[in-house]
Amino acid sequence: MEKRDFGNTGLRTSILGFGGFHLLEIPLAEARVLLNGYLDAGGNYIETAFGYGDGESERKIGLSVSHRRDEYILVTKTGERGRQGCLDSVNRSLSNLKTEYVDVLLMHAVGTMEDLDAILAPDGAVAGAEQAMREGKVRFIGLSMHGQPDVLVEALRRYPFRAVMTTINYYDHFNFPEIEETLLPLANAKNVAVILMKPVADGLLYRSAEPAFRYAFSQPVSVVVGGINSRAMLEADLSYAEAFVPMSDEDKEKLYRDAPELGNYVCRQCGKCLSCPEGIDMPEIFRLEGYYDRQMADGTVTDTADFALRQRLRFWFGNNGMARNLYRDLSVKGDRCTECRICMPKCPYGIDIIRKLGIADYKLADKDIY
Numbered sequence: 001m002e003k004r005d006f007g008n009t010g011l012r013t014s015i016l017g018f019g020g021f022h023l024l025e026i027p028l029a030e031a032r033v034l035l036n037g038y039l040d041a042g043g044n045y046i047e048t049a050f051g052y053g054d055g056e057s058e059r060k061i062g063l064s065v066s067h068r069r070d071e072y073i074l075v076t077k078t079g080e081r082g083r084q085g086c087l088d089s090v091n092r093s094l095s096n097l098k099t100e101y102v103d104v105l106l107m108h109a110v111g112t113m114e115d116l117d118a119i120l121a122p123d124g125a126v127a128g129a130e131q132a133m134r135e136g137k138v139r140f141i142g143l144s145m146h147g148q149p150d151v152l153v154e155a156l157r158r159y160p161f162r163a164v165m166t167t168i169n170y171y172d173h174f175n176f177p178e179i180e181e182t183l184l185p186l187a188n189a190k191n192v193a194v195i196l197m198k199p200v201a202d203g204l205l206y207r208s209a210e211p212a213f214r215y216a217f218s219q220p221v222s223v224v225v226g227g228i229n230s231r232a233m234l235e236a237d238l239s240y241a242e243a244f245v246p247m248s249d250e251d252k253e254k255l256y257r258d259a260p261e262l263g264n265y266v267c268r269q270c271g272k273c274l275s276c277p278e279g280i281d282m283p284e285i286f287r288l289e290g291y292y293d294r295q296m297a298d299g300t301v302t303d304t305a306d307f308a309l310r311q312r313l314r315f316w317f318g319n320n321g322m323a324r325n326l327y328r329d330l331s332v333k334g335d336r337c338t339e340c341r342i343c344m345p346k347c348p349y350g351i352d353i354i355r356k357l358g359i360a361d362y363k364l365a366d367k368d369i370y
């Protein structure tokens with residue numbers, strides 16, 4: 001399996017990483033099979049968090065593969081924001097994982113500037129992680145966050161984190177475009193390792209796993225972490241990694257155009273409709289709809305399982321309050337649309353812009369009825 005530099009740490013990671021969250025869904029005996037199978041196939045990156053089942057995921061990893069500790073790069077996370085809490089969390093994680101050290105400790109889900117201020121305070125979690133480094137319990141410090149990347153961008157400017165974990169997939173490419181436009185170039189310029197999570201958008205792209213992984217592997221990232229909870233999934237994910245050929249820009253454009261999950265609802269942010277006589281900025285409103293619920297509620301129910309999955313995932317990242325605040329500040333909102341239809345034929349993706357504006361305005365302006 002291809003290996004890549006893990007930023008400037010001197011580590012090299014297999015392009016497919018093993019994400020430990022879904023170990024909560026399977027018994028220890030099956031976790032043993034999957035984790036050892038992954039290592040046997042050449043994988044070397046295992047990631048978890050204390051917060052996954054209050055240490056259960058960590059304990060399953062410790063019981064399954066701690067006897068092979070020199071074969072993998074081990075990453076865990078702490079949700080603590082203070083120095084002592086972080087130190088206690090590291091000690092608990094090491095005990096769960098049956099190891100003397102983790103390679104990377106990620107500050108978990110640093111979602112607000114207040115979180116960032118807290119972890120970087122003199123008595124914050126990063127100070128605790130630095131002490132754990134001096135004690136040989138942690139080798140490198142990073143941080144993670146879902147969705148909109150403002151806080152991660154600010155974090156990389158304020159502290160020399162060695163790794164950053166973020167959401168990248170071809171679906172959320174259109175909901176959080178700043179990740180690929182701003183965060184990735186900044187991390188690459190600083191030689192900070194990028195850990196890609198959610199290559200199949202929390203399961204939304206399950207029917208398109210092969211192109212989804214190919215898209216993810218094609219990003220300038222160190223490792224793509226997949227949540228693996230079955231032998232069939234392990235086999236499939238390994239096969240995608242082994243067969244990986246980078247996507248060209250043309251390949252990506254074709255995927256953006258044809259992907260069934262994007263269909264004729266998700267705005268591709270191309271700007272070709274921008275000539276509204278009312279001054280409505282449609283791609284901006286649809287970008288805020290992406291922040292709000294990843295453009296997942298489209299006003300139609302065609303497949304029950306898909307509908308249920310979207311309902312479960314749409315507020316997963318918790319950016320909806322921020323989206324409503326940003327929408328409130330727009331001087332021209334979606335309800336100014338006069339349905340003149342000038343924009344409609346201009347959308348290359350067949351989006352019913354008038355209808356979508358109504359749905360986005362309903363969501364973002366917190367209206368009672370659509």
Ligand code: SF4
Pocket residue numbers: 275276277278279280282336337338339340341342343344353354357
């Ligand atoms: S249909 Fe609505 S959004 Fe489109 S150009 Fe006319 S007023 Fe603007």
Ligand code: SF4
Pocket residue numbers: 266267268269270271272273274282283286346347348349351353
């Ligand atoms: S033309 Fe279509 S895809 Fe492009 S910005 Fe407008 S609505 Fe979005």
